[in-house]
Amino acid sequence: MQSKMCLLRLVLGLTLVALVKSNLWCYSGCGHTPEHWEALDESHCGGQKQSPIDIVTSVVTIDPNLGNFTFVNFSSQSAIKNITNNGHSVQCDIEVDMVEVSGGGLDGEYSVLQFHFHWDVANNSGSEHTLDGHRYPMEMHIVTAKKGILPNETLNHNDGLAVLGFFIDATEDGNISAPWETFTSYLKDIPEEGLSVKVDNITIDDLIGNVDRTKFYRYMGSLTTPYCNQAVVWTIFQEPIKVHKDLLLRFSTDNGIAPNYRPIQPLNGRNITASPATPPLHLWCYEDHCDYTPSHWSELSGSHCGDESQSPIDISTDTVVENEALNSFNFTNFDNKHAIKSITNTGHTVQCVLEDGLVEVSGGGLSHVYSTLQFHFHWGTESAHSVGSEHTVDQKQYPMEMHIVSKRKDLTLDEALKTPDGLAVLGFLIEAPSSTKSSSSTAPAETTSPTSSSASNAEAWKALTHHLPDIKDVESEVEVTDEISIDDLLGNVNRESYFRYSGSLTTPSCNEAVVWTIFKESVKVDQVLMAMFPENTGYHNIFRPTQPLHSRKIFTTAAAAGLVPVWVYLLLPCLCTLFC
Known part of the structure; x- marks a missing residue:
């Protein structure tokens, strides 16, 4: 021996x-x-x-x-x-x-x-x-x-x-x-x-x-x-x-x-x-219960959180630039009612994992076809007046925001994180059907508030949120057997009208690898259902503050009507009567 x-x-x-x-x-x-x-x-x-x-x-x-x-x-x-x-x-x-x-x-x-x-x-x-x-x-x-x-x-x-x-x-x-x-x-x-x-x-x-x-x-x-x-x-x-x-x-x-x-x-x-004894380890957090809150994310090893093209941002509709190349999207299998594989508590948010290679996004001014990996949420508190979206529009912050994350099909995830357009994230602002107030804005609510046409499928949201009590523990995950499609969750929100800019992931390491699309109309979800996210996870105010735009431009679809206040359209018949 x-x-x-x-x-x-x-x-x-x-x-x-x-x-x-x-x-x-x-x-x-x-x-x-x-x-x-x-x-x-x-x-x-x-x-x-x-x-x-x-x-x-x-x-x-x-x-x-x-x-x-x-x-x-x-x-x-x-x-x-x-x-x-x-x-x-x-x-x-x-x-x-x-x-x-x-x-x-x-x-x-x-x-x-x-x-x-x-x-x-x-x-x-x-x-x-x-x-x-x-x-x-x-x-x-x-x-x-x-x-x-x-x-x-x-x-x-x-x-x-x-x-x-x-x-x-x-x-x-x-x-x-x-x-x-x-x-x-x-x-x-x-x-x-x-x-x-x-x-x-x-x-x-x-x-x-x-x-x-x-x-x-x-x-x-x-x-x-x-x-x-x-x-x-x-x-x-x-x-x-x-x-x-x-x-x-x-x-x-x-x-x-x-x-x-x-x-x-x-x-x-x-x-x-x-090992079963290993507790979840999160070096970073949103609130004051760890060493690395958002203002300190840039200090994390390998972090890009202090770089120049960070997300989220405030979208000022006065400075956006129309771009004819921002055409209609192609959403593959967004209507598939078995695309959502599981829902998990990541320790930072609630994330829905999709079946591999099933859901795709292309068009919409994107230069590549993207495979959709998952979608997750950002929110505030249980309060009916809470705000929790990451992006804001004319300083208005919404109660929630949903991010649908996709990766370029021709790249590995490792490669995508190092490529300026390696990821494409679709951001949908969420608010209750009766919400018309701007929570933190001096701008008129009509300027940015979506119309009622964007109501989502209430039964789909009920089916999704009924899983939340089963994932109260960090890293817990449950299989989704309900017939829920992404289309069901989004409802008939207008997907032809959106903003576009280049930015980053909104969590560490904040890689600047994201083509961001923020849709102008919000998805409408009952406030009771939105409150289930903080109630069941215990996570509050899980959003990164808006970051400086620096020299970046924000583009918008050429159909600029979405930027015109609703009251202008209501006055048009009167104006025609007076001056025509």
């Missing part, structure tokens, strides 16, 4: 311990930086199941099979052999066949080989994986190999390796962890590649600390260094290890290793699951 484990180390060392000749690849400053790793001989770095990824908590599903782990000898003071500068990271080797991991949904027992780190502490942004776009200063990877597989076959199995990933967050309080003080003191002894020193009296448990190891995410992926073999069962623990910033800075100052994390890779349809 001893000789087998030694051979296993030799095989895995070529990929895990960065012993692929250090001058062949790098994170910066050489010919093979991360975007060129796939050009390396024998590389898998261009594969479809690459790591790291962004864990988007709104799409994570709970897996009841992800139970508790069993950690063998994580508390042993003789398990960590040494700490080494391998040129790409700081790595600690583990005594052969001494430390093991099982459980946690893993299929078998795994032997711990080593652990290492990725960081960019100076910029507070060095973890490889991200949570809802948030990047931590560091990440620790505990690398294990599946027992019972021949050493030379380990990298040929999609679960040949299991890596435990722990985020590391920097603190600035007065509490300095003694184990981390001791551990980081060794860094000054390995300032150059190839140097290694023995480690005494530190356990893996000491470094992990009191992180709750029952809360974790799971997905299938790859090594994050060449050759990026797709042989890894990834476990990413939700809670970060807390370490004083002064200690973490030693990783940057006591060796010659620059920031050493691989950029986020496309998910490519892979599922991300979570």
Whole structure:
């Protein structure tokens, strides 16, 4: 067994311990930086199941099979052999066949080989994986190999390796962890590649600390260094290890290793699951119950929320520009009564997920065909006088707003988020049938208030909202079996008359990838039904404030009649009598 484990180390060392000749690849400053790793001989770095990824908590599903782990000898003071500068990271080797991991949904027992780190502490942004776009200063990877597989076959199995990933967050309080003080003191002894020193009296448990190891995410992926073999069962623990910033800075100052994390890779349809103990994690929110309220969204890692073309906006009808190219839309399967697959509580809103590849949008001045993915809502409170729409028209804010989100058919979602017209969102303002008042406007209500012709199908809204009591818990989801179409919800609202502008998503990371269409007429929904959204979810005022227009133009359909106050039409017969 001893000789087998030694051979296993030799095989895995070529990929895990960065012993692929250090001058062949790098994170910066050489010919093979991360975007060129796939050009390396024998590389898998261009594969479809690459790591790291962004864990988007709104799409994570709970897996009841992800139970508790069993950690063998994580508390042993003789398990960590040494700490080494391998040129790409700081790595600690583990005594052969001494430390093991099982459980946690893993299929078998795994032997711990080593652990290492990725960081960019100076910029507070060095973890490889991200949570809802948030990047931590560091990440620790505990690398294990599946027992019972021949050493030379380990990298040929999609679960040949299991890596435990722990985020590391920097603190600035007065509490300095003694184990981390001791551990980081060794860094000054390995300032150059190839140097290694023995480690005494530190356990893996000491470094992990009191992180709750029952809360974790799971997905299938790859090594994050060449050759990026797709042989890894990834476990990413939700809670970060807390370490004083002064200690973490030693990783940057006591060796010659620059920031050493691989950029986020496309998910490519892979599922991300979570253990039952994992609570929903939302780094951002609308109201004052988290660190990142709308005014601070721009501070999130990877955020575009402070850029120049943000949404929502106020649509000033005095400055819109008519555009003849804004013609009629083509709505494919908007009338399909089985297009809505499920309704879910995302932790921020109520979202209706559509059947894959069924619903489409084209025309309407769009340059591409778009596949409709989902629609969701923004609202205020239960009050009959509440406002909650994101867009406003002449400063008027409506009670609710519905967003129908579509993606260009020729792009993946990852590509669409990086393309100025990658997404098309149809925005429908919602108000009660009797609503005529402008909630926050000095403009006359008649200027922007829709006519009564836009009444929706009340039975469809009743059918949709009766699911809301079943999704009170965050991440809860129910199948929609009722016969409800998108057309039923929209009713006979005029879809020929609308505004158009270029903007962004209205939630982090606020990617500026959206062609926005805001319809002039509002959808009419009974106030009691609208109130069911905040009543059942507990979410209030879930709308982003309007953003500066900057130099953008807002276009409107050429049929400008929608901009003329209703009273003008009522006076026309009188005017003709007087002057004709």
